[in-house]
Amino acid sequence: MVLGEQHINELNETFRLVSDYDFSDYSEKSLLRRIEKILSDESMSFQELILKLKTDRVFLEHVVKEITVNTTELFRDPKIWHIIKYQILKKLQEKETLNIWHVGCSSGQEVYSMNILLHEAGLADRTKLYGTDINGDMLARAQEGRYPFRFNLEYLDNFKQVVQINPLNYEDFNDVPFSKYFEIDELNDTIKVREILKSNVEFKKHNLVNQDNLFKIKFDMILCRNVLIYFNVRLQNKLFHTFSDNLLRKGYLILGAHESILGPEVFGLIKHGNYYIKK
Numbered sequence: 001m002v003l004g005e006q007h008i009n010e011l012n013e014t015f016r017l018v019s020d021y022d023f024s025d026y027s028e029k030s031l032l033r034r035i036e037k038i039l040s041d042e043s044m045s046f047q048e049l050i051l052k053l054k055t056d057r058v059f060l061e062h063v064v065k066e067i068t069v070n071t072t073e074l075f076r077d078p079k080i081w082h083i084i085k086y087q088i089l090k091k092l093q094e095k096e097t098l099n100i101w102h103v104g105c106s107s108g109q110e111v112y113s114m115n116i117l118l119h120e121a122g123l124a125d126r127t128k129l130y131g132t133d134i135n136g137d138m139l140a141r142a143q144e145g146r147y148p149f150r151f152n153l154e155y156l157d158n159f160k161q162v163v164q165i166n167p168l169n170y171e172d173f174n175d176v177p178f179s180k181y182f183e184i185d186e187l188n189d190t191i192k193v194r195e196i197l198k199s200n201v202e203f204k205k206h207n208l209v210n211q212d213n214l215f216k217i218k219f220d221m222i223l224c225r226n227v228l229i230y231f232n233v234r235l236q237n238k239l240f241h242t243f244s245d246n247l248l249r250k251g252y253l254i255l256g257a258h259e260s261i262l263g264p265e266v267f268g269l270i271k272h273g274n275y276y277i278k279k
């Protein structure tokens, strides 16, 4: 069965009718792909899906988790982490306290990557990191900070590229062992985040579509990476206002490698290479 706009409308209406979830400003293309996958995995028709959404809350939560894509990794896109390390954190050295919000943090690797750079820069004890996501299962994983090891072997390489190697000067090798921040348990095939990376971190469930900043503070940095690609332009523009409103003056906004803001000035933001600064 080929799904189209009327199916998406019916799905969105159902979500609105029986829950607080609202996917009406998600990109139609990506929503269609996710729904087709759910129908195939569950071996059900579209009408059966709608009926089950109306009658089975556990199933509805499962569908929400299936709709949202949770792919993430430690130091994803090393280039942006070089910029954070060598440009942004250097500018924040003088601040007495720092607050950083990771919006759509999935299972937490982005938050822990930031915390490693904060530790290496001597900033961790004055920084609080906040990670939020719509998916409670991912947040539970983030809180636990335990990840499959063999599946994530490239983590070691990303760590080396960002924490140990200086791409501007290869002689400036920083011999920080992976074991300073992670415990590798080869027997159980897991890597576990050490407690020092957890003490200044808070994870909370949050729906970006219809909830404001839960923390009632303004941030020095907001990262919302690889989340906006799943939304339409209207929702993206609304969120650029939200991010700008919740940044301190001269605060930093960092998006994913394939995300950008058309006309950032409208939102009170100035583009600086790969990131934005609040005016």
Ligand SMILES: C[S@@+](CC[C@H](N)C(=O)[O-])C[C@H]1O[C@@H](n2cnc3c(N)ncnc32)[C@H](O)[C@@H]1O
Pocket (backbone or CB within 6 Å): 068, 069, 070, 071, 072, 073, 076, 103, 104, 105, 106, 107, 110, 132, 133, 134, 135, 138, 206, 207, 208, 209, 224, 225, 226, 227, 256
């Ligand atoms: C592809 S992951 C990105 C994770 C991480 N930021 C990164 O770049 O590696 C996208 C995350 O956005 C979350 N997400 C999707 N819709 C959301 C919403 N309405 N509110 C909050 N988080 C949402 C998903 O649950 C998912 O964990």
